[in-house]
Amino acid sequence: xxxxxxxxxxxxxxxxxxxxxxxxxxxxxxxxxxxxxxxxxxxxxxxxxxxxxxxxxxxxxxxxxxxxxxxxxxxxxxxxxxxxxxxxxxxxxxxxxxxxxxxxxxxxxxxxxxxxxxxxxxxxxxxxxxxxxxxxxxxxxxxxxxxxxxxxxxxxxxxxxxxxxxxxxxxxxxxxxxxxxxxxxxxxxxxxxxxxxxxxxxxxxxxxxxxxxxxxxxxxxxxxxxxxxxxxxxxxxxxxxxxxxxxxxxxxxxxxxxxxxxxxxxxxxxxxxxxxxxxxxxxxxxxxxxxxxxxxxxxxxxxxxxxxxxxxxxxxxxxxxxxxxxxxxxxxxxxxxxxxxxxxxxxxxxxxxxxxxxxxxxxxxxxxxxxxxxxxxxxxxxx
Amino acid sequence: xxxxxxxxxxxxxxxxxxxxxxxxxxxxxxxxxxxxxxxxxxxxxxxxxxxxxxxxxxxxxxxxxxxxxxxxxxxxxxxxxxxxxxxxxxxxxxxxxxxxxxxxxxxxxxxxxxxxxxxxxxxxxxxxxxxxxxx
Numbered sequence: 371x372x373x374x375x376x377x378x379x380x381x382x383x384x385x386x387x388x389x390x391x392x393x394x395x396x397x398x399x400x401x402x403x404x405x406x407x408x409x410x411x412x413x414x415x416x417x418x419x420x421x422x423x424x425x426x427x428x429x430x431x432x433x434x435x436x437x438x439x440x441x442x443x444x445x446x447x448x449x450x451x452x453x454x455x456x457x458x459x460x461x462x463x464x465x466x467x468x469x470x471x472x473x474x475x476x477x478x479x480x481x482x483x484x485x486x487x488x489x490x491x492x493x494x495x496x497x498x499x500x501x502x503x504x505x506x507x508x509x510x511x512x513x514x515x516x517x518x519x520x521x522x523x524x525x526x527x528x529x530x531x532x533x534x535x536x537x538x539x540x541x542x543x544x545x546x547x548x549x550x551x552x553x554x555x556x557x558x559x560x561x562x563x564x565x566x567x568x569x570x571x572x573x574x575x576x577x578x579x580x581x582x583x584x585x586x587x588x589x590x591x592x593x594x595x596x597x598x599x600x601x602x603x604x605x606x607x608x609x610x611x612x613x614x615x616x617x618x619x620x621x622x623x624x625x626x627x628x629x630x631x632x633x634x635x636x637x638x639x640x641x642x643x644x645x646x647x648x649x650x651x652x653x654x655x656x657x658x659x660x661x662x663x664x665x666x667x668x669x670x671x672x673x674x675x676x677x678x679x680x681x682x683x684x685x686x687x688x689x690x691x692x693x694x695x696x697x698x699x700x701x702x703x704x705x706x707x708x709x710x711x712x713x714x715x716x717x718x719x720x721x722x723x724x725x726x727x728x729x730x731x732x733x734x735x736x737x738x739x740x741x742x743x744x745x746x747x748x749x750x751x752x753x
Numbered sequence: 754x755x756x757x758x759x760x761x762x763x764x765x766x767x768x769x770x771x772x773x774x775x776x777x778x779x780x781x782x783x784x785x786x787x788x789x790x791x792x793x794x795x796x797x798x799x800x801x802x803x804x805x806x807x808x809x810x811x812x813x814x815x816x817x818x819x820x821x822x823x824x825x826x827x828x829x830x831x832x833x834x835x836x837x838x839x840x841x842x843x844x845x846x847x848x849x850x851x852x853x854x855x856x857x858x859x860x861x862x863x864x865x866x867x868x869x870x871x872x873x874x875x876x877x878x879x880x881x882x883x884x885x886x887x888x
Contacts, residue, residue: 497769498795500761501882502854503832504840505825512823513842520821520865564823564840612801614793614849618821618842739795740842740850 375465375600376590377751378583379408380708384545385578385696388485393426394439396481396698400579401440408583408593410475415583417473418444419460422451424699425483425577436479446473452607453735454647455745456480457580457704462603462749464584474586481579482699498739508563508572510737511650515566518619518652522667528674529651530557532686533570533693535678536648540690542680542721547576547696571651571693578698580708596715601728602634602750608738609746619656620666622746623732627661631730634750638663642726643713644684645706647734648691653743657732661748680721688713688721703733707751714753728752760831762877771810772796776881779873782810783849794849815871816888817845824860839863843885855885862887 381403383396397420405412420436422428429435433449446467450456457480464476504510518525534557540546552570560570583593590597606622631638638661646657655669663684664672678686689695689709692702710729712718728750735745765773772795775782785792786800787807799806821842828836839855841863855863856872868888873881 494795496761497763497765499852501763501876502840502852503760503825503828503835503838504823504852505828505832509823509825509840512825513821513840516823516865517821517842561827563827564825566823569827612791612793614791614801615844740852 373587373599373601374469376585376587376597377461377600377711378410378585378590378593378597380404380582380711381407381580382545382705382708383579385547385576385698387547387576387696389483389577390486391483391577393423393481393483394436396483396577396579397436397439397479400481400581401477401479404477404479404581404583410583410593412442414475415442415477416444417446417464417467417476418442419448419450419464419476419478421456421460421480421482421700422449423482423701425486440479444473446476452745452747454649454700454703455605455733455735455747456700458707458731458733458747458749459605461582461584461600461707465600468584468586474589476584477581478584479579479581480701480704482701483577484575484699485577494739505564507649507737508567511652512564512566513740514618514742515652518655519566521619523670525652525655525670528655528670529571530554531673531678532651532654533557536687536691536694539680539688539721540694542719543689543695546690546694548574548690548694567650573649573692573697573702576696576698578696578701580698580701580704582708582711596753598711598714599752600749601752602630602632602636604629604633604748606746608744610741616741618740618742621656621660621742623657623660623748626746626748630748630750631662634728634752636728636750641684641728641730643688643710643723643729644686645710645729646687646732647703647706648687648693649697649734651693653734654686656742661730661732680718680723685723688718688723706731706733707749710751714751758830763880763882768798769796773880775810775812776873776883779881780812781815781871781883782812783845783847784808785811792847792849794851811847813845813847813871817843817869817871817885819855819863819865819867819869820844820850821865822855822863824863841869841885843869851883853884855887857887
């Protein structure tokens, strides 16, 4: 992929639990922050893309309301509704619009307020899941963990290492909400939500907003001396949909991961940082396998053998991930690309990776009925 | 995520009404495609395999094997007081999987590979839901 889709700058609002702030308050802070960071003027923004949110009302006119809230009159407007995969997908959609000539400077602005106003689920979940009290995503992921354990052995130690590694990174991230050091004992003492999933395996909802500016390579190089390029991208949705007896340990990253890396011309050994969407620690065990860093079932051994710290061989979620930074609802998928961009620009502060040239970033959306997550988005960012 | 204090109750739709009728008659039947023969669950309007709208329902034996499980120890408000309870992914002998609870006093016996048998539980006055007990 050429260097024609570029990110000129970003902004991450400090997240907060039960903020009491309206979703468009968060969106406005994120949007204006990204504009300030890049020096892009309102008049120059000709595209706007946002995410469908869990909190804040869930209007079917979401992107229209966002444009109105920001006082913008864009020539291209979109809302992405593929769950936690939406923010990374929004960067790619903005890039596609730019390459097609529909827009040149796109504001990608995400916000959500799930701790204020949780949105009621609609669709089959009410009929076929909720009557059984699976305790939401933690229970649904518990079903995946226990099957994984049955097929390949207990991933618990790997999940513990992921939780501890990310917490260590959060200690170095002033924007993270959970920064208290975590020991192995803390992890194993944390309460079990559903067998297979402890509290410290799970994300914590918060309110927040993040935004960035996507533009052409040419314009990005005028705006900043540190543009970051989208050089590989692929999505997989509803993996293995028609199979009534799927292997629930296998995800769509087995499709989208290798494609995104191939598009960028990267091998796994070339990856300087892995910033994978982390709603649950086990998601990262499955992700490293399906993205192709190791064979199926070898994720725990790979994680045990790999230094995942910001100074290690494969730095993992160097801002603490969503699990330690906090998950601002469906805008949280922006935490991963923003952290990757921050690192690529050398703005990682105490947790800076030494001279990274690229990042593999992912997004996950929704959990399907007795399968795995629905959406597996993989992107390669490079300087 | 369901956050309310009331236990959620399935509300049949134009797609699922026929399925819930079979449950209420205590003769649970799963959708099968008349064109390609594929079975699926939960009920869709089109066959997920070939997209045919030509769907039939076939009764199941109610026998199955636990494909996976979790034991809920920190439930959402509507289920407080019931913990610990088992949420299972049961593979029916007819080749589909279904989510339910296993009603047992000993959740430690709920494990992968264990055989279970379907029962019908009254959810509301006019709606039953499928559940399981250890076989």
